[in-house]
Amino acid sequence: MSTATYTVIGMTCGHCVNSVKEEVSEVPGVTGVEVDLSTGLLTVHSDGPADASAIGAAVTEAGYTLASAAEAS
16 A cells, blocks of 8 residues: 655645545545645655655646655655
């Protein structure tokens, strides 16, 4: 299992958080998603290393911008 942390720009409310969670959870291999509105942190749990481009595309689809990523295992 892998964990990756990203920073999302543009979220301002609970609906924003839910939109990001919904889109990112549909990325293949993702097993869990946590979003912290106050810090903008998006934590993605996955079966293997997360596909950062797919995560970025999901965040963009939700209407927000992915600022950075940090990987951990």
